[in-house]
Amino acid sequence: MAAAKGEEEAGEAEAKPRGSKKKLILLAVPLLLGGAGAGVWFSGILSPAPPPPAAEAEPQPVNRQPVFVNMPDITANLNAPGRRAFIRVKSQVEVAGPADAAALQAAMPRLVDLFTTYLREVRPEELRGSAGTHRLREELIARANIAAAPARVTDVLFTEILVQ
Template sequence: MATAQANPAPQEGEAADAPKRKGGKKLLLIALPVLLLAGGGGAAFFLGLIPGLGKAPPAAEGAPAAPDRRPVFVTLPEITANLNAPGRRAAFIRVKSQIEVQGAADAAALQAAMPRVVDLFTTYLRELRPEDLRGSAGTHRLREELIARANVAAAPARVSDVLFTEILVQ
């Protein structure tokens, strides 16, 4: 009845397709490891895992050296100020601190502006109430405000941090 064959004879164009499919597996077996190695090498480079790559060449003898950006700590004089306390009883704060800057040039600029820094710190401390300084959150807010004021006073030097050596509230 039906005389159609299940597998008809290949035509001219169909016979050429069969060998190309076998070559695709070989290409995949070669290309996949190459792509994996290239991707892993690129990731290692961008993550800085390959030592020696990405470093700047040493400076020539006549070229100016890069500025030293190591942290420098400048000690502030002890500051004692009365707090804005309600009532008849006076409250005082005594702060000993150090200011962290990046490099000797910023440290010199901060030393030159030290009277302005102490004035801004003292003025700010006099406006605080004793309850403003309670707990670690109060100390953190105090640090952030002093950093902002030190950056204003010592500009163009950049203050990285204010480190408290001692804080006493009475």
């Protein structure tokens, strides 16, 4: 009887690992399949294709002509310690359309103030050469976009720049 009891215990010891491996496989396979399915779903592979565009809703060509707004002449002192230096700028501002031009005209006092304030901080050395003019243009475009907030300024065109 003792021998039979020992054999039963040995059989139970061997049976437990087999049963736990089966349980592990039975739990792991559905979890892996569910994870793979969720990955495919969230990656967008299973999302439906967008509907084709309607034949009657063809896009019309948009004829956008830029509008140029004349700026008043701006004369300002430059930041030149120990000497007198001035700049005179005549320019035009390019906007996308008439609505933006109206918004820019309404914001013209703010725009002139921002331009003048910026020009008073510029040193004469910073304006030398085409690189200096390009930097000046970029800075004025950024300030013009701030002043005419809903409108979008696309360029500032210089008619005259005089540095003395």
